[in-house]
Amino acid sequence: MELAIIGLGKMGLNMVERLTRDGHTVYGYSRSKKHKAAVAERGGIHPDSYEELVTSQKQTPKVVWLMVPEGDPVDENIEAVLPYMSKGDVIIDGGNTMYKDTKRRFEYVTGKGLHYMDAGTSGGVWGLEVGYCLMVGGTKEAFEIMEPIYKSLAPPDGYLHCGPAGAGHYVKMVHNGIEYGMMQAYAEGFQILEHSEYDLNLEKVSHLWNQGSVIRSWLCELAELMFAEDTHLENITGFTQDSGEGRWTVQEAIDLSVPAPVITLSLLTRFRSRQNESFSDKCVAALRRQFGGHSVQKKQQVESK
Numbered sequence: 084m085e086l087a088i089i090g091l092g093k094m095g096l097n098m099v100e101r102l103t104r105d106g107h108t109v110y111g112y113s114r115s116k117k118h119k120a121a122v123a124e125r126g127g128i129h130p131d132s133y134e135e136l137v138t139s140q141k142q143t144p145k146v147v148w149l150m151v152p153e154g155d156p157v158d159e160n161i162e163a164v165l166p167y168m169s170k171g172d173v174i175i176d177g178g179n180t181m182y183k184d185t186k187r188r189f190e191y192v193t194g195k196g197l198h199y200m201d202a203g204t205s206g207g208v209w210g211l212e213v214g215y216c217l218m219v220g221g222t223k224e225a226f227e228i229m230e231p232i233y234k235s236l237a238p239p240d241g242y243l244h245c246g247p248a249g250a251g252h253y254v255k256m257v258h259n260g261i262e263y264g265m266m267q268a269y270a271e272g273f274q275i276l277e278h279s280e281y282d283l284n285l286e287k288v289s290h291l292w293n294q295g296s297v298i299r300s301w302l303c304e305l306a307e308l309m310f311a312e313d314t315h316l317e318n319i320t321g322f323t324q325d326s327g328e329g330r331w332t333v334q335e336a337i338d339l340s341v342p343a344p345v346i347t348l349s350l351l352t353r354f355r356s357r358q359n360e361s362f363s364d365k366c367v368a369a370l371r372r373q374f375g376g377h378s379v380q381k382k383q384q385v386e387s388k
Contacts, residue, residue: 084231085140086110088127089160090150090178091118094204097211098150098177098236100125105235112136137167144172144198144228153180153327161192170196173225177202179328182249182256185220189248198225201248202233203255214238218258220251260332260346263325265302267349273306277315286310323356 086102087110088095096118099111103126111122111129119129130136137145147164149157157176164174174192176185176199185201192199200221206214215236219226226233226244233242245254276283289307293299313319329350336343355361371377 084108084146085142086146086148086232087112087130087136087140087164088148088150089113089136089164091122092150093208094206094210094215095150096121096125097208098148098215099127101211101214102232102235103127107232107235108140110136110139133163134167137164143169145169146173146175146229146232148175148177148202148232150177150204153178153184157184157188161188165192165195165197168197171198173198173200173229175200175202175229176252177204179203179255179259179326180252181327181331182220182252185252186249189221198222198228199248200225200229201251203251203258204236205255205258210236214241217242218251218254219244220246220249220253222247256328256331256335259326259328260343260350262302263329263332263349263353264345265300267345267352269302269306284310284314286314321356323353325350325353329353 085108088099089112091111091113099109099122102109109127111127122129130139145168149160151157151160157180161174174197180201189199200219203218205216217233217237219233219242223244245251273285276285276288286307289303289310293303333343333347333350368379372379
């Protein structure tokens with residue numbers, strides 16, 4: 084098949100390469116021309132305009148896959164390609180978009196006679212090698228049209244038509260919420276091991292846990308690689324961003340009255356990671372002194388160490 088991919092970050096470029104390897108013709112595009120050579124290196128073609136991006140495709144329907152940040156960039160790119168697309172063509176949002184926005188865009192785009200799909204995409208920078216897990220929403224008709232592309236991007240059994248518009252992004256939202264909780268559990272466990280009385284090799288421990296243990300996982304495999312690079316993680320800070328899906332998952336849990344304490348606390352812990360000095364920690368220390376006479380550590384004591 085032929086298709087266009089807009090958004091050439093680490094995932095977008097790797098998707099271009101994985102698709103071209105499997106025989107698809109891929110037009111990769113970003114507003115920055117710095118990616119033109121990179122697209123060619125991966126077997127794709129980088130047109131010079133949105134018009135060329137769409138009209139270069141000879142097949143029907145024409146396909147545009149968006150791999151851009153959620154929010155305004157999605158709407159802006161939809162508006163940029165719509166003038167060159169025709170009835171029956173397909174737009175896919177493969178980014179981490181709020182499912183309610185996807186439902187709104189579905190109504191807008193299908194109202195113009197086009198197909199609109201959401202494809203929650205998991206795999207990160209490893210997707211080129213092992214494939215992408217694709218959680219797809221939209222009509223069954225559009226899914227069947229696009230299935231050869233999904234099959235090329237995903238590992239065996241790695242894609243699913245989850246339901247109507249928004250279903251794919253909904254499943255991906257909850258997927259990322261679970262990911263928050265899993266990473267937090269591993270992080271807390273490794274912290275306990277790091278602070279224990281034993282001189283433990285965390286690279287070897289994480290490797291061990293992947294050999295048949297109940298908690299073996301891809302994240303644990305990545306932990307092994309992480310500790311191999313930096314045994315005590317001395318070269319990084321704990322500052323951790325969140326890209327939105329964890330917040331959306333927590334809000335959805337609240338709206339549905341579903342208790343989700345692990346995911347919620349893992350999200351709040353990310354907020355905590357961004358504080359160089361936590362006021363809440365100061366409050367706890369000061370309150371302990373107030374009711375129990377417990378000592379507190381003065382700021383100058385820390386700075387003088």
